Amino acid sequence: MNTYLPSRGVPALAVVLVAATACGTAGSVANTPTSTGPSVIATAAPTTYPLTIENCGRKLTFDKAPSRVVLLNGTSVAEVESFLTLGLEDRILANSQSYGVSDDPSMVAKVKNVPTAGLKLNDNFEVPREQVLALKPDLVISTWAGGFDEKIGSITRDQLAQAGAQSYVTPVNCAYGDPAASPADRERLKGQSIESSFELLLQLGQIFDVQQRAADHVNQARAKIEQIRQRVAGKQPKSVLVAYPGMAMMNSNGLPAVFGGGIYDDIVSRAGGVNAFAGRTTAELSEINAEALAAAKVDVLVIGLYQENENAEKLAADLFAKFPQWEASKTRTYTSVSDSFYLGPLNAVAVGKIADAAHGRQ
16 A cells, blocks of 8 residues: 555655646645754645646646546555545545555544445456546546556546546656656655655645645644654664564565555654664565564564454564564564554654654653
């Protein structure tokens, strides 16, 4: 999932706001994603249409805020949760994203209440081209560039343009699934962080003229993360292992899926920790074996929850029993996260939960 379903693994995510230009005197969001200190403040102004932005090397012009939006799957909930956070659920014509559990107690029910228009995913977990065209959307959003690849049965961006609809890719993932992506987009993918989640929120705020809502959420999240940073500053970083037992199908050895690299490392770092498998690629993580897990330094175990019926305490106990040499096993130190550990509007929750487990609650 930016990813959440084990069908395609975990795409990388990245940072840096998309450069946005507007015709006339269009509103804008000012944002400087260079630190998490209190001096970094997102500011907002009303959008003036027509609004022109750049997205994955394409110029998109909106004469008004879209009102018939289709959200492709991409094994993600970042986009639908961002829409809900911004109060834009009434703009969604059809949503194909879902997840079994959330770190926001109200989020699962909210996602279930978003219209699906009867969308049925193909074998590649994407919405077939014919279903998209039948809905006559004015905007189709994909979490990754590959979501518009006709090779997996999806509609292409050119086909949507011919049908009079705009297409949009979550900015950090412009190079994910696109071998012809620009060097800048490739760098953005490598530079993934929590700021990637803020980037998506702020640009959606601009497109739909709800920039103040986006800025307010980003500022509150940054302030919360900054408070945590100050709390853990000067403390010895703890080694943190993030494992999703319910996604064992992502591991070639049948072990819990281990998350590392990109936004995952950033979340752990901001919580005062070091990811036990920092910097690893998806391919490398999928090959982790029992010996590698046994040898890992684990002060804090983070259990990732994927399905509604999973019990974090039991899952943690199982791993502690299998790997008693971990310091976390000796101290029974663990916490759990679900969707807040992925690209999306809830990253500050994951930072807080991991910081509490690693360094104690304040």
